[in-house]
Amino acid sequence: MALPRWVKWSLAGLAGLMLFAAVLVGAGLWFLSSRIIPNVAVGELLPAVQLASLDGASVEIEGYRGQVVVLDFWSSW
Numbered sequence: 001m002a003l004p005r006w007v008k009w010s011l012a013g014l015a016g017l018m019l020f021a022a023v024l025v026g027a028g029l030w031f032l033s034s035r036i037i038p039n040v041a042v043g044e045l046l047p048a049v050q051l052a053s054l055d056g057a058s059v060e061i062e063g064y065r066g067q068v069v070v071l072d073f074w075s076s077w
Contacts, residue, residue, distance in 0.1 A: 040046060049061040061069065 013063055051059050051061075053059050
């Protein structure tokens with residue numbers, strides 16, 4: 001059974017609207033990330049960074065100066 005023309009146009013409009021929203025959100029995230037995350041070149045010192053460990057204690061990156069530090073950012077979505 002074929003769908004009526006108005007249903008096809010409604011679905012196409014909804015898909016277009018969703019695509020537009022995805023592009024808009026992506027552009028917004030790109031814009032914000034370029035403002036929030038400082039650019040650090042190879043060989044430069046990192047800015048002062050303070051993070052929370054798994055047990056809730058505060059850890060400063062300054063305490064690891066001269067050592068190799070690997071930061072693993074992950075999520076459990």
